[in-house]
Amino acid sequence: MTTTHNGLGEPRGPDFQSAEGPHAAPPPQIPPALAGPKAPSRWGRIVGAGVLIVAVSAGTGGLAGWYAGGSGEPGTATVTRAAPAPDAPPGSLVSVAEHVRAGVVSVQAPRGGRTATGSGFVIDDRAHIITNSHVVAGASSVTVTGADGTRRTATVVGTDPSSDIAVLRVEPGPGLHPLVLGRSADVRVGEQVLAIGSPLGLAGSVTSGIVSAVDRQARIGGSQQSAVQTDASINPGNSGGPLVNSRGEVIGVNTAIATFEGGGSIGVGFAIPVDRAASVAERIISSSR
Template sequence: MTTAPTGLGEPRGPRFVPAPRATAPPPPPGTPYHSPPQGGDRQRRWPRLLGAGLLVAAVSASTGALAGRAAAPDGTGEVSLPRAELAPDDSGGLVGVAERARAGVVSISAPRGGGVAGGSGFVLDDRTHILTNDHIVSGADSVSITGSDGRRVSAEVVGRDPRTDIAVLRVEPSSALRPLPLGRSGNVQVGERVLAVGSPLGLAGTVTSGIVSAVERDVRLGGTSQTAVQTDASINPGNSGGPLVNARGEVIGVNTAIATYDGGGSIGIGFAIPVDRAADVAERLIAGR
């Protein structure tokens, strides 16, 4: 059976065929049959086992506390254990990267036909051009963006390219909207750490982390077969159009689609349009070509 994973709106990700379930071989002829234990008996055992586990944990914790008091050198019964200090770069600098990226990411609202499509985008330059996915703004009656400062403003659609699923918006310049630096697709490596920033399910400024799972993955985006960056960073509806950034804070892709089963959320298979392709299309749209 083939299941079609859903994307962040259209387009959808590639098709996946689940592996067949392994089945135990039949017993040889003459083997006596033993009926499996009944569910009720199994259910009765679990509370006991769980209770025993909790009891062991509680006893262990109590024992440790008593040992600590007994070992206190000053006779007060209290022990002060050494605490590790988190160095600024212990997280790989991702805290600072996330803070800078969030300042350049916007939430997008694009009502159409009585409903409202939502997504994400990020600032490209000092003229406040915003890159996003075409499927977010296609057919919209109007478009507005909300920046990290919570201010909502109207946006102009500068240009759209349905084939690559890239669109460019523009808003009035604001000190709250900072351009994000662009990386190079050729420098992206499998295994490097990345952050996905956007507004999944309308939760603005959400940051998730993961790695690059694959590069030049063949998928169907924008109605055409293209290559994409695959990541296991959690991506869900609303992340579409937001940036995938590396540990240096450079945008390496535009989050566009996810693979799911039965219409669910992220299963750790997300796809981003490579930054070189997205930037080339954006430059062409801004130039009016």
């Protein structure tokens, strides 16, 4: 039995879109020989205790150490260390991640005695932030945490549940850097992408992959809509965060994943195309003035 849900930012992060079909793989069966003993023997307990003692000894720097030359005398080991790593070249995924993370925030939205968590990203110098509508829907208050750890109270400028886009606003300040929005027409299947956000509450997490499809039908905002499909790992809490290309341009808003019942990411994630997200955000901001 499978269940279809709407997104990536419920109290524990995004809901899942379960992979459907009669051919879903059954859970793996563990052979009895690999299942492990039912209870440790006396010798098993002794060995376990021995491992623990060795670890503590090594940590205290007392009895455990290196012995050089087979002479039995304590000595020091000589190991080869790498030279200091050079700065990441411009345009590398490392430099892209460093730049983009500064514009990504974690979103916390309490409601009904629980707190929905998601992600978002800054889009202008007035500190407007795009996230998913389902992340902040029904929230009594919203706070965001930037890459520098600063928590800010956010105002919900507006939401559009049909597209699952919401716009927040905080007071501008250091540590909030707007990201550059790309163009949906420039997105290509096979190009490298990064998904950045707070999966499972792990703020500033970066995963990499490629664009798997550019016009995949997925359930977003309660209806079937075209989405950018990616195999970059997306999990609960990524909802509302950016999917960026190797130039650091946002090409989508991470929103949903497909999963087997009870599982996590299986490498099939969906993002709202950037052109649609930008159009909705601009409309929300304009109507609030």
